[in-house]
Amino acid sequence: MFALKPISPSGVAGALAKAELYRLLNEPGAAESICLDVLQIDPTSQSALVLLLLARTDQFTEGLAVGVARAREVLPQLRDEYQRLYYAGIICERRAKAQLHAGTPGSSGIAYDWFREAMEWYERAEAIRPPGNDESLLRYNTCARILNGSQHITPRHQGEFEPALEE
Numbered sequence: 001m002f003a004l005k006p007i008s009p010s011g012v013a014g015a016l017a018k019a020e021l022y023r024l025l026n027e028p029g030a031a032e033s034i035c036l037d038v039l040q041i042d043p044t045s046q047s048a049l050v051l052l053l054l055a056r057t058d059q060f061t062e063g064l065a066v067g068v069a070r071a072r073e074v075l076p077q078l079r080d081e082y083q084r085l086y087y088a089g090i091i092c093e094r095r096a097k098a099q100l101h102a103g104t105p106g107s108s109g110i111a112y113d114w115f116r117e118a119m120e121w122y123e124r125a126e127a128i129r130p131p132g133n134d135e136s137l138l139r140y141n142t143c144a145r146i147l148n149g150s151q152h153i154t155p156r157h158q159g160e161f162e163p164a165l166e167e
Contacts, residue, residue, distance in 0.1 A: 032052060056070045
């Protein structure tokens, strides 16, 4: 086993900038690692927690059920109720998109359910959003447009058999 080397408190801002860069470079594992290093120095860093949550959602294609659980672990650590609601929606929306990307049998019905759950979280966030903050409305509208614009993303029918899929 290798011991982890702690970063310096003065390096936190630079580390967070690197984590954002690694997310943009589609290297969410590296971004997650950096966030964990920052959280060792400042366990309540809201910026590191949000980046950690997003980096984990970037990895949904590697294991949907586990990925959702790992991303949701971060939510209670967010201090702001609006952010908890908003990012709960982000998790669901990204889970829906990953499900569509997987393209397995029954994916469209599962994705529909996840999009609808995301929209419910966004509506809850909308109710308490800060003045001038329309993020939750924008995300809600994105989900609505996806559902409205696709005839194959439809609700699952009750009682319809679907093979067990990773959720």
